[in-house]
Amino acid sequence: MNIAPDPTAPLAPADSLPELDPVLQRKFHQLVQIFAEMGRVLVAYSGGVDSSLVAKLAWDQVGEQALAVTAASPALLPEDLEEAIRQAQYIGIRHQIVETHELQDPRYAANPANRCYFCKSHLHDTLRQVAKTQGYDHVADGLNADDLADYRPGAQAARERGVRSPLAEVGMSKLEVRQLSRHLGLPWWNKPAQPCxxxxxxxxxxxxxxxxxxxxxxxxxxxxxxxxxxxxxxxxxxxxxxxxxxxxxxxxxxxxxxxxxxxxxxxxxxxxxxxxxxxxxxxxxxxxxxxxxxxx
CATH class of the missing domain: 3.30.300 (GMP Synthetase; Chain A, domain 3)
Incomplete structure (x- = not known):
């Protein structure tokens, strides 16, 4: 899936981007303020549209104080990992890959209805350790407002570990995530969802x-x-x-x-x-x- 262009290419000029409606403009400004206030932030970054937008916003506001971290596991296709790497290069944010071993947890491998709780528990325990050792004050994920209406046991695991969800905090829907991504010149703004x-x-x-x-x-x-x-x-x-x-x-x-x-x-x-x-x-x-x- 070749949706990311040459990562060295510049983003589209501001005057060529679609306008934001007033509601989305307000949410955008709220996000800018959130990331400016957070300071050093580690982004749980899968390479999807949501987490890529969070990574972009973090990079724009705090630059080198932001780190995107992607979990590599058997549940992630290698080409999706490679695409996440290219997108992080395009954004400019520092990027780190960590391995997670959720399949070794029999509670996850049994695939109960709350499987994602155990997956996200392993993920965020790993990310919390990275944040602690490297001096990051916050961990942020790409949960959006629409996700709150679906069955998302993984979101509970994130909340229990103090992870922030800036897109959900400002009430940003999936459609708005795509609109803002396009406005900011991210070429994968219309990328299909690709859960694990x-x-x-x-x-x-x-x-x-x-x-x-x-x-x-x-x-x-x-x-x-x-x-x-x-x-x-x-x-x-x-x-x-x-x-x-x-x-x-x-x-x-x-x-x-x-x-x-x-x-x-x-x-x-x-x-x-x-x-x-x-x-x-x-x-x-x-x-x-x-x-x-x-x-x-």
């Missing part, structure tokens, strides 16, 4: 490094065919492909389905299916609150 690979498994199915490799290979293959906003939901031996609803017909018409099935079977799946409802973020959370049965 563990989110591809239904709750209760154990997660292993091999399963993460398998689903990662499947999504990498689909990306190589040009389908960027795609999910492969991994359910035991079945790979269920999710695409935006408006792309489903095009996908079926243009894809060599036999070659696709052969490729995914070579990664270790026995069955390959296409979700006719299409992609929807957080779909696996339906299992937590299933809809009531219909009556005839």
């Amino acid at each position: 690979l563990s989110s591809r498994f239904p709750y209760g199915e154990a997660i292993t490094a091999e399963k993460l490799r398998r689903v990662g290979a499947a999504e990498r293959y689909l990306r190589s065919l040009g389908w960027e906003q795609v999910r492969v939901r991994s359910e035991k031996d079945t790979a269920r492909i999710e695409l935006p609803p408006h792309q489903i017909v095009e996908f079926v018409q243009k894809t060599d389905l036999a070659a696709l099935v052969k490729a995914l079977q070579s990664f270790g799946y026995l069955y390959v299916s296409l979700d006719l409802e299409g992609y929807r973020s957080g779909k696996l959370n339906r299992a937590l609150n299933p809809p009531p049965p219909t009556t005839g």
